[in-house]
Amino acid sequence: MTIATRTLSLTINDEAVGPIDVPETMMMQDFLYEYLNLTGSRMGCGQGICHACTVIVEKGDGSLEEMRTCITGAHWFAGRKVRTVEGHAKRDANGAITQLSPVQQAFIEHFSFQCGYCTPGFVTGATVLLDQLKRNPVRREALEGVISEALDRHICRCTGYVRYFEAVRDLVLRTPGLVKA
Amino acid sequence: MARKLLLAVLTVAFIGALAAGAVFLGLLERSVVSREIEQPLTAEQMKGLVKRGAYVAVAADCYACHVTKGGAPWAGGLPFETPFGTIYSTNISPDREHGIGAWTRAEFHRAVRDGVGKNGHLYPAMPYASYRKLTAGDVDAVYAYLMSREPMKVANRENHLPFPMNIRQGLTFWNLVNLSSGTGTEVAGRSEAWNRGRYLTDALAHCGECHTPRNLTMGMKESAYLQGAELEGVIAPDITKAGLTRMGFDPLVFASFMKSGISAQGAMTNQMFEVVHFSTQYLSPDDLAAMSAYLFDLAKLPERATPPAPPQPVAVSAETASSARSTYLAVCASCHGVEGQGIPHVVVPLATNASLRLADARNLNRVILSGIPAQRFPGLERMQPMPGFAAQLTDQEVADLSNWLRANWGGQKPSVTVDEVRRLR
Numbered sequence: 001m002t003i004a005t006r007t008l009s010l011t012i013n014d015e016a017v018g019p020i021d022v023p024e025t026m027m028m029q030d031f032l033y034e035y036l037n038l039t040g041s042r043m044g045c046g047q048g049i050c051h052a053c054t055v056i057v058e059k060g061d062g063s064l065e066e067m068r069t070c071i072t073g074a075h076w077f078a079g080r081k082v083r084t085v086e087g088h089a090k091r092d093a094n095g096a097i098t099q100l101s102p103v104q105q106a107f108i109e110h111f112s113f114q115c116g117y118c119t120p121g122f123v124t125g126a127t128v129l130l131d132q133l134k135r136n137p138v139r140r141e142a143l144e145g146v147i148s149e150a151l152d153r154h155i156c157r158c159t160g161y162v163r164y165f166e167a168v169r170d171l172v173l174r175t176p177g178l179v180k181a
Numbered sequence: 182m183a184r185k186l187l188l189a190v191l192t193v194a195f196i197g198a199l200a201a202g203a204v205f206l207g208l209l210e211r212s213v214v215s216r217e218i219e220q221p222l223t224a225e226q227m228k229g230l231v232k233r234g235a236y237v238a239v240a241a242d243c244y245a246c247h248v249t250k251g252g253a254p255w256a257g258g259l260p261f262e263t264p265f266g267t268i269y270s271t272n273i274s275p276d277r278e279h280g281i282g283a284w285t286r287a288e289f290h291r292a293v294r295d296g297v298g299k300n301g302h303l304y305p306a307m308p309y310a311s312y313r314k315l316t317a318g319d320v321d322a323v324y325a326y327l328m329s330r331e332p333m334k335v336a337n338r339e340n341h342l343p344f345p346m347n348i349r350q351g352l353t354f355w356n357l358v359n360l361s362s363g364t365g366t367e368v369a370g371r372s373e374a375w376n377r378g379r380y381l382t383d384a385l386a387h388c389g390e391c392h393t394p395r396n397l398t399m400g401m402k403e404s405a406y407l408q409g410a411e412l413e414g415v416i417a418p419d420i421t422k423a424g425l426t427r428m429g430f431d432p433l434v435f436a437s438f439m440k441s442g443i444s445a446q447g448a449m450t451n452q453m454f455e456v457v458h459f460s461t462q463y464l465s466p467d468d469l470a471a472m473s474a475y476l477f478d479l480a481k482l483p484e485r486a487t488p489p490a491p492p493q494p495v496a497v498s499a500e501t502a503s504s505a506r507s508t509y510l511a512v513c514a515s516c517h518g519v520e521g522q523g524i525p526h527v528v529v530p531l532a533t534n535a536s537l538r539l540a541d542a543r544n545l546n547r548v549i550l551s552g553i554p555a556q557r558f559p560g561l562e563r564m565q566p567m568p569g570f571a572a573q574l575t576d577q578e579v580a581d582l583s584n585w586l587r588a589n590w591g592g593q594k595p596s597v598t599v600d601e602v603r604r605l606r
């Protein structure tokens with residue numbers, strides 16, 4: 001039996017990937033794991049609910065969108081710019097991490113996670129939220145609601161979310177331009 | 182000559198005005214509530230009827246409308262967005278001030294069957310055009326049951342209707358045109374099950390209120406009985422024998438679908454999800470069988486049934502197929518399966534899905550764009566949420582996908598246009 005494949009090219013963490021033959025029916029999560037050894041996006045439910053598996057898609061206008069890799073085929077990402085959780089921190093020429101992203105740093109400072117299984121998804125979700133706030137700042141009173149709504153879909157089985165929430169709120173409040181007077 | 186003509190015109194106008202006045206005053210309204218109902222039920226009788234009333238109220242699905250999510254039981258308040266404005270369901274708990282606690286037996290009967298409440302005419306969002314066919318015994322039972330509930334001190338909400346729709350008395354005109362004087366559902370010569378099924382369908386479960394299209398005056402169009410209608414932007418499908426067969430149901434599967442809300446044809450969504458949730462899952466096996474027998478026009482539910490043959494696939498252009506297949510594999514197949522087989526207990530199959538077999542593609546298109554929330558079904562079943570793809574797919578991609586799915590698995594012509602999809606966004 002042969003599996004039908006199609007050629008796939010895309011950009012992941014600012015590097016061109018492909019052209020490479022990938023099974024037509026392969027999900028993005030499997031592609032990241034099996035072809036690229038990018039194992040940071042977590043397989044939680046595999047059915048689009050927990051959002052542990054999400055990655056960022058950088059759209060043409062520079063805005064960011066969160067996509068679930070467990071339920072989205074690898075070929076959906078053809079030609080697109082993807083950022084996985086491995087692509088958030090700054091790295092030196094040898095690939096060693098030199099500086100975490102502000103969201104990652106905030107989660108560390110707030111002790112936001114315990115087992116960490118959900119964390120790549122939260123890093124992704126919070127990064128997309130910050131990008132949205134940069135484009136469309138919200139009023140201070142609305143902030144708590146906006147954070148809850150944006151990250152509501154991310155499931156964490158350990159923490160009760162409070163420290164994730166506080167980390168994001170803290171980061172939003174100390175990043176200029178995200179909150180309107 | 183001129184004077185004669187003037188006189189004639191005036192006479193006609195006068196008679197017209199008199200007639201309209203008579204209608205408005207309700208002089209032409211015919212109550213189907215008989216005299217004996219004026220006689221109150223004894224406490225003993227009331228007590229004896231409560232259990233039956235609970236079942237009748239479930240079969241008539243009263244609760245779904247007379248409660249809000251998280252609201253006080255039977256206290257009403259559910260909004261109905263009509264083309265004319267918003268109407269709220271009312272408190273039918275036995276609270277004497279806000280509910281029906283001070284209503285007599287006859288007043289209750291007249292509200293349910295004539296659409297005339299203690300405080301004036303009801304709007305036909307209350308399906309009295311169907312409940313008119315209820316037996317007096319069943320209405321008594323519901324009355325007794327409701328009176329046995331806890332009274333809820335919850336005030337009714339004000340309707341938002343423009344003039345002249347806000348004049349309740351104006352419904353005399355609607356009633357004149359749209360209320361049948363015949364109240365029987367029994368057809369001589371048909372089986373007991375068939376007749377019970379008809380009573381369930383037409384009176385208790387009031388299926389026609391959604392599945393029969395409405396005429397110009399918003400009454401049920403009897404000539405298209407149960408042939409499907411548009412309702413709040415979705416299609417309530419044709420549930421005649423032909424319609425059910427076309428969706429892939431046989432009488433046995435249909436009866437169990439009304440109980441469980443899930444079958445190879447898909448899972449109940451929208452208002453039918455609530456109907457299963459509040460009502461049909463609790464129907465007795467006999468009643469489910471009767472309803473199915475009636476809708477399939479059988480004397481009784483058969484022991485065995487052969488499912489209708491799947492529809493013949495219809496060809497689509499190579500361009501549509503390639504666009505749709507890519508989309509399907511990219512965003513549908515992980516849950517619905519490459520072959521459209523779904524995942525038991527988690528995701529509905531598409532290859533046998535009823536939505537793909539409807540002449541109108543609107544339900545399918547809406548679901549592709551907006552998704553479906555997670556839903557719990559009877560017996561520990563639950564379907565995972567379906568994400569909407571409005572943000573990920575272009576109108577063209579949705580149209581291609583919809584056409585391809587419908588042609589392949591639903592046997593429908595690829596008639597969905599890009600415009601049609603755009604209008605649904």
Ligand code: FES
Pocket residue numbers: 042043044045046047048049050051052053054068069070071
């Ligand atoms: S693993 Fe993708 S949403 Fe749960």
Ligand code: FES
Pocket residue numbers: 113114115116117118119155156157158159
């Ligand atoms: S930290 Fe363990 S699941 Fe979130």
